Amino acid sequence: MDQRKLLGTAGEDAAAAFLTRRGVHILMRNYRCRGGEIDIIARENGTYLVIEVKSRAGQMGGFPSEAVDYRKQIKICRTFDYFRMKYQLPEETPVRFDVIEVDQEFNCRWIRNAFEYHMVQG
Numbered sequence: 001m002d003q004r005k006l007l008g009t010a011g012e013d014a015a016a017a018f019l020t021r022r023g024v025h026i027l028m029r030n031y032r033c034r035g036g037e038i039d040i041i042a043r044e045n046g047t048y049l050v051i052e053v054k055s056r057a058g059q060m061g062g063f064p065s066e067a068v069d070y071r072k073q074i075k076i077c078r079t080f081d082y083f084r085m086k087y088q089l090p091e092e093t094p095v096r097f098d099v100i101e102v103d104q105e106f107n108c109r110w111i112r113n114a115f116e117y118h119m120v121q122g
Contacts, residue, residue, distance in 0.1 A: 011055030011102035012039055018100065018108040024049065033086075036079040040100075047094040050080050052114070055102040068099050068114065077118045 016026055019042060027048075028041045040051040052068050068076075076097065084093065099114040 007055050008053075010106065012053045014102050014106040015051070015053040015100040015108055016040060018110070019051075031079070031083060033079055033082045035082055036075040038076060038079050038083070041080075041083065047096055048089070049096055049098055050076060051098045051100055052076060053100050053102060056104070070118075073097070073115045074118050080117075 012029065016029060019026060019040070024042045024044045026040060026042045029039065031038045031041050038050055039053040040049070042049040042051060052072070054067050080095065083089075084091070084095075095117065096113055097115050097117065099111045101109040101111065103109075
């Protein structure tokens with residue numbers, strides 16, 4: 001496994017532990033479908049949390065959350081749409097899209113409502 005993949009896995013582990021300590025119920029990690037992947041799907045007070053975890057080994061390259069650009073957001077929303085359909089969740093199910101940044105010491109910064117849901121056409 002390459003260094004980037006190892007860092008990503010360690011960052012996701014740190015983020016999952018961070019959320020669990022805050023009482024968030026993790027439903028799935030690394031949910032995959034043909035359209036993409038969601039790092040963590042969780043529930044908090046009846047709201048589904050769709051969480052993208054971004055790790056960086058150093059300070060270079062800006063904030064990790066900056067990597068969650070519009071194209072990545074569309075992919076995450078499309079993947080959540082598939083999850084919602086597969087598990088027969090009503091369209092009005094409350095959902096929030098968050099990002100957790102993980103630094104080189106595995107400290108986590110939780111960005112709630114990092115982006116809005118994007119309706120995907122086609």
